[in-house]
Amino acid sequence: PVDAIVFTAFGSVDIAVEAMRLGAVDFLTKPLTASQLLRRVRYYRSAPSTQPALVGESGAMTDLRASAVKLSRVGSTVLIVGETGTGRRHLARWLHFNGASADREMIVVQPSVSLDPGSLAQAGSLLVPGIDMWTQPAQLGLLRQLDSLEAGQPPRVVATASPEAERQVASGHLLPELYFRLAVLVVRIPPLRDRSADVNPLLDHFLTLASRAIGKPPP
16 A cells, blocks of 8 residues: 655645545645655655554544644644543544654653653653543642643643543542643544444454454455
8 A cells, every 4th residue: 555645735624634534644735845745755654554543434533533633733732532442542643643743752651750851852742641540649740740841842742531531620639720731622532332433444444454464455
């Protein structure tokens, strides 16, 4: 298979979503330098199998892809809300790989683990998984680390949480100052039971990945 990068001077969210739906791995709009384009081509040639895809044909997934395209074009902090297994980390990786800092590393932040300033300077994205499961001391530590970051500049912070996060803020378990620091932009992923039209596309997608991994045609 060939990875397709769409390059146009007439970019729009609708065109970008359609390009991704048809299998494009990236959507670039002018102005763009030759070195930037070359860096993206080298990136996809070196690791084509690592690129996440937002698979599905339901109305919910169509809306989610449109939102993801918009979110990938800004550097604001994002909170991804959804049940376990809905693909919160997957969407976070998609935002990273389709964002402006995709050529940098994505670092997963762990509770009670301080981030090295050198690593922060080189990171393109920080993934904070399951923030509503963190202890309050760990939440306070994360707040201090976030205070050292410059808004709108890399690394971009992408956090995930369960649908119970807002209730946990009200109950006092999740610190309000941390929740609202992370919930600058919020995207919600519905569970698969509410989007049955995505079952067959997901099955085809994973069969294709598995078949490619073992060098066999998809059944």
